[in-house]
Amino acid sequence: MILRFQNPWFFSLILIWILIVFWKKRSSIKQVFVYSNISEFQQIPRSLAARIKPFVYGLISLGILLMITALARPQKGLEDFRVRTEGIAIAMCLDRSGSMQAMDFFIDKKRVNRLDVVKKVFKDFIIGNKEFRGRPDDLVSLIAFGGFVDSWCPLTLDHATLGEMLSMIECPRPPFDKYGRQIRNEIIQQESATAIGDALLCAVERLKDAKAKSKVIILLSDGVQNTGVITAEEAAKIAKDKGIKVYTIGIGSNEPVPFPFVGPSGEQVFRREILELDENALKGIAKDTGGLYFHVNDTDALKKVCEEIDKLERTVQEDRVYTRYIELYRWFLLPGLLALCTGLVLVYTRFRKIP
Secondary structure, three states, rough: EEEEEHHHHHHHHHHHHHHHHHHHHHHHOOOOOOOOOOHHOOOOOOOOHHHHHHHEEEEEHHHHHHHHHOOOEEEEEEEEEEEOOOOOOEEEEEEHHHHHHHHHHHEEOOEEOHHHHHHHHHHHHHHOOOOOOOOOOOOOEEEEEEEEEEEEEEEOHHHHHHHHHHOOOOOOOOOEEEEEEEHHHHHHHHOOOOOOHHHHHHHHHHHHOOOOEEEEEEEOOOOOOOOOOHHHHHHHHHHHHOOOOEEEEEEEOOEEEEEEEOOOOOEEEEEEEEEEHHHHHHHHHHHHHOEEEEEEEEEEHHHHHHHHHHHHOOOOOOOOOEEEEEEOOOOOHHHHHHHHHHHHHHHHOOOOOOO
């Protein structure tokens, strides 16, 4: 807690008050009686009023002191807060195609699919935890793509909400009829495809009008472009023309990996499948736009890649720390008025001196 006085020069009035009291005491005329022996008077017990009288003038002085303190405007600092300075704009493109269901990654020694790992690491990258500092000053957008592109979140500083949206992204799941039979296979096949070029173009659209020092796209995929209206190379050229840098991350490998399937009786079974990763396309996107390509095949490698990008895309900023204050003058003004008024009433009534 920080305590300060906004107008401390008002305390100089205390010195003026002391001088007034001293001058009044020196200039007052004392009325006395000449008497030969006062021993009899000394034996008379003092009344309650006589005992209280010296404190009455002290009550007036206390009231004036409290009012002067109120004029000095005491303030208490509630909290420190940092003014956000302009950061960078980041569009995160996350592959949610069917191949992201491969169960070749681990979190805390528990086997999970690729998408779950990416969501966790990307969320920590944006919001921050023990491993990441977070990106509190950066505008971040979220785009997910499979065969179709979904813009989940526009550029925002509300990273908590973005993190919630990130947690909701799922791979395409086939619907079943009441007999347990898989239906709408054509739609699932379309959603499970990979439209890298369309996703990259959507990210460019998100960033092109952003007022930021730099603009970055982080594109993660584990497959090969096999659908879409624009190729990855064409989208990369547009990103370059807009001055947008693209970091690409290839996840997985071309080796057989465990992949979930629905068995004849509806149970989940695993088969080892080879899922093709087009590293050349991802490398070309990064090279054409001035970014970098990274390949990861486990959770720790993905964390290291995000740490590397976190270091590369840091802007030098001047942080300003401010403290929010609340006024405390009323806690001095009201008691001061009460003490002053009480003292004056007592001086001019019960303790009035005549003459």
